[in-house]
Amino acid sequence: MAKRMDPAGAWAAYRSGHEALRGWLGELAPEHWTGPSVLPGWTVADLAAHIALVADSVTATAAASRGVAAHSLSEYLTTYAAAAAGLSDLTLAIAREAGHDKDRILAAVDERFAAAHATVDERGLDDVVLTTRRIPARQGDYLLTRVIEIAVHADDLARSVPSVPPPTIPRDTARLAVRTLLDVLADRAPGRSVEVRVAPFAAVQCIEGPRHTRGTPPNTVDLTPALWLRLAAGRVTWADELAAGTVLASGQRADLSAHLPLF
Known part of the structure; x- marks a missing residue:
């Protein structure tokens, strides 16, 4: 953490x-x-x-x-x-x-x-x-x-x-909520094979597997702050958002469904 x-x-x-x-x-x-x-x-x-x-x-x-x-x-x-x-x-x-x-x-x-x-x-x-x-x-x-x-x-x-x-909502409130829940994800799914990015607030690496050391990671997930909060809280599902194209996931390991929702 x-x-x-x-x-x-x-x-x-x-x-x-x-x-x-x-x-x-x-x-x-x-x-x-x-x-x-x-x-x-x-x-x-x-x-x-x-x-x-x-x-x-x-x-x-x-x-x-x-x-x-x-x-x-x-x-x-x-x-x-x-x-x-x-x-x-x-x-x-x-x-x-x-x-x-x-x-x-x-x-x-x-x-x-x-x-x-x-x-x-x-x-x-x-x-x-x-x-x-x-x-x-x-x-x-x-x-x-x-x-x-x-x-x-x-x-x-x-x-x-x-x-x-x-x-x-004040930027600091939104940023802290997003970053905290990303840290929880990294704590529950430790590793460095997937990079989850919630611009403009934070990014974490998580999930076991081959890690990258330079350049663009082979497995990435890009989310908006609002979508990340909804996924973390179980308001929406990974499968539905992936199908709708609101989740941008690249790479074979870029699948967070096993770790969501966080609460």
């Missing part, structure tokens, strides 16, 4: 991404909130309510007792599948409590982000081990998961309301 993440940098990227997405939601006309989102069974209002839960999860963390070992970010992401049903229930409860009303959902988003901010301010931004709702993780790694959540859900919301301009 990449070097340990500075919690201050991760928190700044999450905070700025959250603020940008909150601003976009505030401008989104109420009639869009009742429509379906790209997430099965969720409306746009439900997806907006999930932004409150992303912040609420920060408030639920605490400094771990001395001697508690942290899991890696990659290990933390593996817990998402088992937690999905519970997260859905918590999200829908927020939306239901707010009556699926735009102003009340945004009030919940603001209240829970303010509580998250207070939690971080009180604890400080040292890279301590945290207890979370799932497994212990270092504060820098945990806050990176919030960055990923904001980047992925901003894209979910953009695709859910294609008739309006998409949210403009």
Whole structure:
């Protein structure tokens, strides 16, 4: 994995991404909130309510007792599948409590982000081990998961309301989400036979096999940032995107299907 993440940098990227997405939601006309989102069974209002839960999860963390070992970010992401049903229930409860009303959902988003901010301010931004709702993780790694959540859900919301301009997520937020998930891929599929490139943000080499030492690698995958986030999060499949021509893959080993989604 990449070097340990500075919690201050991760928190700044999450905070700025959250603020940008909150601003976009505030401008989104109420009639869009009742429509379906790209997430099965969720409306746009439900997806907006999930932004409150992303912040609420920060408030639920605490400094771990001395001697508690942290899991890696990659290990933390593996817990998402088992937690999905519970997260859905918590999200829908927020939306239901707010009556699926735009102003009340945004009030919940603001209240829970303010509580998250207070939690971080009180604890400080040292890279301590945290207890979370799932497994212990270092504060820098945990806050990176919030960055990923904001980047992925901003894209979910953009695709859910294609008739309006998409949210403009800060470059640092998008870059950090993309780079972090590329590092997870390299951690789970170590090797140097394939180069995965997500311009303009980052590239990694992965997958066992013959490695290249100079010139253009024989096995390459080129993706846009949005497509990489969708593949990593399981929003789309490798096979479908390859068939559609949105994935540019060259070489016999340039196949990521066995390693996706990442969470």
